[in-house]
Amino acid sequence: MKFPGADHPITIEPNPARVVVSIAGRVGADTRHPLMLSEAAYPPVQYIPLQDVDVSLLDQPSHLLSL
Secondary structure (H helix, E strand, C coil): CCCEEEEECEEECCCCCCCEEEECCCEEECCCCEEECCCCCCCEEEECHHHHCCHHHHCHHHHHHCC
16 A cells, blocks of 8 residues: 655645546536546546436446445
8 A cells, every 4th residue: 555755646636627427428427526636657537526427327326325
């Protein structure tokens, strides 16, 4: 497990861009409030608020709803 530090920086900040996610040709998520996690040299990851996700398109949304 890695921990944030000078040798492994981790940042989370608002992404000002709109993020739209398509699933099988349908909009599965559409948000103007994503968070972007940047960790060391890995590509950034977008986190989308659950209220902006169409959970009916997910196979097993029950584990997401417990967050």
